[in-house]
Amino acid sequence: MKALVYDKELKLVTDYQKPILKPNEVLIKTKMVGICNTDYEITQGYMGYCGILGHEFVGVVESVGENVDKKWINKRVVGEINCACQDCSYCHQNLQRHCPNRSTLGIWQKDGCFCEYFTLPVENVFEISNNIDDETATFTEPLAAGYEILEQVHIKPNSKVAIVGDGKLGLCISLVFSAMNIDFVHIGKHEEKLKISKEQGAKTMLLSELKDEDKMSFDVVVEATGSTGGFEVSASLVKPRGTLVLKSTIAAKEGLNLATIVVNEITIVGSRCGQFKPIIKLLENKKINPKPLIDGIYSVEDFKLAFEKNSQKGVLKVLVKF
Numbered sequence: 001m002k003a004l005v006y007d008k009e010l011k012l013v014t015d016y017q018k019p020i021l022k023p024n025e026v027l028i029k030t031k032m033v034g035i036c037n038t039d040y041e042i043t044q045g046y047m048g049y050c051g052i053l054g055h056e057f058v059g060v061v062e063s064v065g066e067n068v069d070k071k072w073i074n075k076r077v078v079g080e081i082n083c084a085c086q087d088c089s090y091c092h093q094n095l096q097r098h099c100p101n102r103s104t105l106g107i108w109q110k111d112g113c114f115c116e117y118f119t120l121p122v123e124n125v126f127e128i129s130n131n132i133d134d135e136t137a138t139f140t141e142p143l144a145a146g147y148e149i150l151e152q153v154h155i156k157p158n159s160k161v162a163i164v165g166d167g168k169l170g171l172c173i174s175l176v177f178s179a180m181n182i183d184f185v186h187i188g189k190h191e192e193k194l195k196i197s198k199e200q201g202a203k204t205m206l207l208s209e210l211k212d213e214d215k216m217s218f219d220v221v222v223e224a225t226g227s228t229g230g231f232e233v234s235a236s237l238v239k240p241r242g243t244l245v246l247k248s249t250i251a252a253k254e255g256l257n258l259a260t261i262v263v264n265e266i267t268i269v270g271s272r273c274g275q276f277k278p279i280i281k282l283l284e285n286k287k288i289n290p291k292p293l294i295d296g297i298y299s300v301e302d303f304k305l306a307f308e309k310n311s312q313k314g315v316l317k318v319l320v321k322f
Ligand SMILES: [Zn+2]
Pocket: 036, 037, 038, 055, 056, 141, 142
């Protein structure tokens, strides 16, 4: 089968072995895959991962393994990317995304979905209706990451909330917050990106418009910039005893100044993957439209063009068709 493999370099292999189904798994035929920043970071050495890339997908179940209901066959699905052992203390508490024995689709010890066929445990997959098209469905995973914040932090009706960063991560969070009727301001550097946020209900503000009185005025600030500078701006906006949610893995090369965190007794919450169910519901009810984030759709043969496009400045989401 065709597979996009990273092994020191990214290449399209045409004779990769089709995966063999294990009990409790489904075999998925890929329809569309989104390129994530994590995929790009892997090609720069992140996690030391070698194998098939990709974790944001929509596909159709082709066959099922032992113990799996045959009703799944031919269902159009999306899927959670963390594959847990189901047998440790975290799994027993329903915290599969923190299972220490987990593998992660296309990121850690499990081939990803940038290929014609891949497998996932049946408990990871969710059927989606025809009401959600392929392009929209590939956003389920990044949108779920935005929803995760709402599971972790209690945002009260009168809380003052900001999202900092207007890349695809910040935009996904903003679309989820708007759909959930949260009152917040989305702060970024690019008027044209903030426009996507604004059109779906967010209040927006350019970084250059921040005033002195905005400093230390927010109860909750979500950092989605991925940069040291963005972290420092975000931290400076949080009220004493407020909460700073870190959504991007800042691989700080220079030192991070954490004095604000200590002086203002700020609570830091790290936030990663979220649950799919609430997002599928929001997409089904047309409460979120992620399509304005799409900057290109390529066929897998043109993967080089797709990854090149993805690394261009200002480009949001690039999708790859199978
Ligand atoms: Zn991702």
